[in-house]
Each structure stands twice: as structure tokens, then as C-alpha cells.
Amino acid sequence: MPHDHHDHDHPHTLLPPDPALRVKALETILTRKGLIDPTALDEIIDTYENRIGPQNGALVVARAWSNDTFRAALLKDATAVMQDLGFYGRQGEHIVVVENTDAVHNMVVCTLCSCYPWPLLGIPPGWYKSDAYRSRAVREPRAVLADFGVTLPDETAVRVWDSTAEIRYLVLPQRPKGTESLDEQALQKLVTRDSMIGTGLALVPTV
Amino acid sequence: MTRPHDMGGRFGDGPVVPEPQGIPAYTADWHPKALALTVAAGALGKWNIDTSRHARELLAPKDYARFAYYEKWIAALADLLVTKDLVSTDELKAGTAPAGGGAKITAASMAAALSRGGPASRPSDVSPTFAIGDTVRTLRPAANRLVNGGHTRLPAYAAGATGRILLYHGTHVLPDSNAHGLGEAPEPLYTVVFPAAELWAAPEHPNDEVTLDLWQSYLEPA
Numbered sequence: 001m002p003h004d005h006h007d008h009d010h011p012h013t014l015l016p017p018d019p020a021l022r023v024k025a026l027e028t029i030l031t032r033k034g035l036i037d038p039t040a041l042d043e044i045i046d047t048y049e050n051r052i053g054p055q056n057g058a059l060v061v062a063r064a065w066s067n068d069t070f071r072a073a074l075l076k077d078a079t080a081v082m083q084d085l086g087f088y089g090r091q092g093e094h095i096v097v098v099e100n101t102d103a104v105h106n107m108v109v110c111t112l113c114s115c116y117p118w119p120l121l122g123i124p125p126g127w128y129k130s131d132a133y134r135s136r137a138v139r140e141p142r143a144v145l146a147d148f149g150v151t152l153p154d155e156t157a158v159r160v161w162d163s164t165a166e167i168r169y170l171v172l173p174q175r176p177k178g179t180e181s182l183d184e185q186a187l188q189k190l191v192t193r194d195s196m197i198g199t200g201l202a203l204v205p206t207v
Numbered sequence: 208m209t210r211p212h213d214m215g216g217r218f219g220d221g222p223v224v225p226e227p228q229g230i231p232a233y234t235a236d237w238h239p240k241a242l243a244l245t246v247a248a249g250a251l252g253k254w255n256i257d258t259s260r261h262a263r264e265l266l267a268p269k270d271y272a273r274f275a276y277y278e279k280w281i282a283a284l285a286d287l288l289v290t291k292d293l294v295s296t297d298e299l300k301a302g303t304a305p306a307g308g309g310a311k312i313t314a315a316s317m318a319a320a321l322s323r324g325g326p327a328s329r330p331s332d333v334s335p336t337f338a339i340g341d342t343v344r345t346l347r348p349a350a351n352r353l354v355n356g357g358h359t360r361l362p363a364y365a366a367g368a369t370g371r372i373l374l375y376h377g378t379h380v381l382p383d384s385n386a387h388g389l390g391e392a393p394e395p396l397y398t399v400v401f402p403a404a405e406l407w408a409a410p411e412h413p414n415d416e417v418t419l420d421l422w423q424s425y426l427e428p429a
Contacts, residue, residue: 004356004387010267012285014299019278020237025302026244026281029294032303035251037310040317041243047321049239053230090246093326094376096398111215111362113260114276119324123242125231127223129276135217138364142411147223157414162215164360165396165420166256166327167376192228199225 053122056087057170058191059184060097060120061202065175066184075099078170082119092119092168098161099172100198105156106171107145107198109137110163117168121193128197138162148199171198179205209363210356211271212264213349216364216407241277245284247312250320253291257386261358262287329393331378336395336423341372343399344429345421351383352424358386361425365417368405369429373418374398381422395423 015022030036060081064071074081078095082088095117098106110116111134116124127133136144141158145151152158161169173195179187182205194200214220233239249259262283263271271279288294298304312320337343347367351357360382376396384392400418403410 001353001355004265004354009290010265010282010286011289011296011299012282014296015285015302019241019275019281020235021302022278022281022285023237023240023244025299026285026288027240028302029298029304030244030248030288031310032306033294033298034307034310035293036244036247036312037314039314040247040250040310040312041240043314043317044243044246044321045239047318048242049230054228088322088324090321090324093324094328096374109215111364112212112360113263122230125226126234126276127226130220130223131214131217131272132220132223135214135220136223138417139216139407140411141415144223148225154412157416158412159400159416159418161398162362162365162417162419164362165376165379165382165422167396167398167420194225194228199223 048118048123052089052119054120054191054193054196055188056122057117057120057193057196058188060085060087060170061172061191061196062184062187064097064172065179065187071172074172087119089119091115092117094167095120095170096167097170097172098159100174102153102156102174105152105158105198106161106169107137107141107158108161108163108169108171109134111135111138112164115163115166115168117170120168120170121196125193145199148194150199150201171196173198173200173202176202176204209349210264211266211268213363215362235275235277238277241281245280246321247317248284248288248293250312250317251293253293254287255385256325257358257380257382258388259283259287260382261386262290264358327379328377329380329391331393331395333378333394333423335375337372337397337426337428339372339375342369342429343372343426344369345399346425346427353383353389354387357383359383361421362419364406365401365419368401370399370401370405372397373400376420379422381424383422383424397421397423397426399426
């Protein structure tokens with residue numbers, strides 16, 4: 001069997017140790033060589049700072065709460081629904097939506113790296129990428145939920161989804177009680193980022 | 208057989224610290240640029256997502272543990288740029304390079320690449336041998352069978368475990384092959400569900416479960 005010959009090959013050690021200087025050096029090299037235009041970097045930063053974030057996922061969840069036909073289509077083939085909504089893209093090529101019920105609470109992790117549904121939730125928060133979340137979510141999800149202030153009833157099973165392939169998972173949280181009169185737009189405000197990862201619940205409206 | 212990224216189930220990492228909802232704020236000035244450089248360089252098409260994941264996994268365990276998240280990204284990016292002959296070691300040392308031709312990745316081509324994404328589904332000659340509900344066992348040890356120490360997506364905590372096929376996703380690129388330039392080798396991909404008690408000595412609750420997305424060659428009938 002061939003062996004992984006890159007093991008002792010770490011050219012990055014030629015860069016200065018300070019990460020800010022490393023980034024500056026790579027930016028200088030790649031832009032001067034004409035490989036990357038600086039505006040391409042701005043485009044990426046602007047996309048995930050200002051255009052793509054958890055508001056996309058919140059729209060999907062609120063619509064699923066309000067519209068049974070949409071909800072059924074979403075649970076059957078979420079990728080097709082995302083294409084219709086314009087929420088398809090990098091790190092969201094294969095989407096599966098998993099629904100929380102009284103019987104099952106879903107929670108998403110990527111133990112091997114930090115796979116996350118970017119077109120629906122944006123870039124992941126620091127805790128999602130942390131060693132603590134990656135190591136503990138699969139072994140003790142209820143203790144992790146406690147870190148978020150969430151306690152589930154004993155009748156509810158926890159199902160943790162470890163994103164080991166290119167399938168990206170979005171949790172459809174339970175619709176909070178007392179929201180029957182709210183329209184889709186009002187419901188969107190109750191859908192937090194964490195509720196769509198499964199480390200939180202949707203907010204209860206303040207009267 | 209493991210590498211430092213394979214940390215599912217590990218003890219000793221402390222609490223998870225929640226953050227405000229919404230779009231996460233960057234915690235250092237260089238973070239957004241580190242993210243953007245990595246994503247833009249990926250669009251040059253000299254490597255695939257499996258190669259770039261493996262480049263991060265190849266960091267020395269002591270560096271993987273002490274580097275901040277985006278530090279891993281830029282270290283792996285520098286390694287890939289040299290391995291794929293886009294940047295020389297002299298250029299890395301100098302921190303600059305002679306001016307080259309027109310920019311290959313522009314704002315417009317980048318925006319198009321972000322919307323287009325990179326689906327992993329491919330047609331394949333390999334037929335699914337498992338059906339929804341079948342009982343399967345994962346390989347043990349969790350390791351790349353094509354390249355010793357190579358990339359794989361079967362975590363160590365789930366090696367040799369018995370579970371049930373929950374979902375079938377069609378045929379997808381096999382990372383164990385694709386990360387090493389050995390071809391996409393698409394094959395059936397399943398979601399397999401495992402009782403927590405199958406994976407952990409002290410599961411928190413008898414009804415809890417963990418699912419993993421696993422390729423057919425990671426599985427055998429049980």
C-alpha cells in the first residue's frame with residue numbers, strides 16, 4: 001500500500017509564525033501572481049458578512065411551519081426546495097431537513113472538520129468548530145445541550161447527525177406553542193441559528 | 208491509525224461556549240481574509256474538497272491542537288499551494304512574488320463559483336447492496352484502505368459498530384480515493400443510525416442515537 005508521502009512536507013513553516021503575517025504574505029503572493037483578484041476576496045467576505053446567514057434558514061423554517069405542502073416537500077427533497085428558493089450553493093449542494101418532534105430532538109455536528117449548511121446558515125459560529133463541540137456532541141449531547149441552557153424531557157430521544165459526507169443537515173425546530181396567530185414573517189423572528197443546528201429551541205414570543 | 212482531527216467522543220475538552228445568534232462576528236482582523244483566500248484558492252481548481260480537508264489533517268498533531276481554526280486553514284493552504292506548484296518555497300520565504308498575468312479568480316467568477324457549488328453526486332457502476340432498514344457493521348479499524356495513513360471519513364469512534372441503514376443518498380465521490388488523486392470512484396452513500404450504547408460505554412439515555420453518512424465500502428452486512 002502506498003504511504004502518505006506528504007506527512008513530513010510542511011512548507012507553511014517557511015512563513016512567519018504570526019497568523020496575521022501569514023495571511024498578509026499569502027494575499028500578497030496570490031494577488032501579485034495574478035491568481036486571485038483582490039475583489040474576489042471582497043466578494044467572499046461580503047457574501048458571508050452581509051448576504052448569506054441564518055435568516056435564510058429561518059425563512060425556510062417559518063414557511064414550513066406555516067405551509068403543510070411546503071413542509072412535506074422540504075422533508076421529501078430539501079435540495080430541490082433550496083434550488084427553487086435560490087438557497088443552493090457552496091456547502092449546500094445536498095441538503096436534508098430533519099424534523100424535531102416530541103419523540104425526537106435532532107442535533108447536527110461534524111466531528112471530523114466543521115461541515116455546515118453555508119447557504120442556509122452562513123459561516124459557522126466559533127463553538128460549532130470548537131474541539132469541545134466536535135468531541136462531545138456525539139458522546140454526550142444532553143450535557144452539551146445543558147451548556148446551551150436546554151433540557152429535554154426524558155421521553156424525547158436525541159439523534160445526533162455527524163456530517164461525515166457532503167450531505168448538509170438543517171434541523172426543523174418545533175413550532176413554539178401560542179404562535180397560531182403569527183404570520184410567516186413574525187415566525188421567522190423566532191427561529192434562531194442554534195435552533196436550526198439543534199443546540200437550541202425556537203424562541204417563545206414575548207407578549 | 209488516527210489523526211488529530213478525528214476527535215469524536217474524546218474526553219477533556221471542557222464546556223461548549225455559546226455565542227450570540229445571527230451571523231457570527233470574526234474574532235480577529237485576519238480571519239475574514241484567511242477564509243476568503245482559502246475559498247478563492249479552492250476555485251483555482253487545482254485540488255478538490257477532499258484534498259483540502261486532508262491537507263488540514265496532515266498538520267502535525269501538536270500544531271493542529273494549538274492552532275486557531277483559521278490558522279489550520281492558512282497553514283494547509285500554504286502547503287497545498289506549494290504541493291500543487293502554484294507557489295514556490297522561495298516565494299513563501301520572501302512573502303511576495305514577481306507580478307504575474309491577469310487575475311484568474313475575479314469577483315464575478317467567484318460569485319458564480321459560490322452559487323454553483325460543487326455537488327458530490329456522480330453516476331456510478333457500483334450498485335447499492337444495502338436497503339433501508341438493513342443491519343450493517345462498519346469496518347474496523349477506521350482507516351483508508353487505498354493509502355496508508357490517508358484520508359477517510361469513517362471516524363474512529365464508529366469503527367466496528369453495528370447500525371441500521373436509515374437513508375440512501377445515491378452514489379457520491381469517495382473521499383478516500385479523491386483526496387489522493389486516485390479518481391472520484393463514486394459509490395453508494397448511506398446514512399447509518401447507531402444506538403448510542405453501540406458507541407459509548409456510558410450512553411446518556413437508552414433511546415439516544417448517532418447517525419453517520421457512510422460509503423458502501425465502509426460497510427459490511429451484519
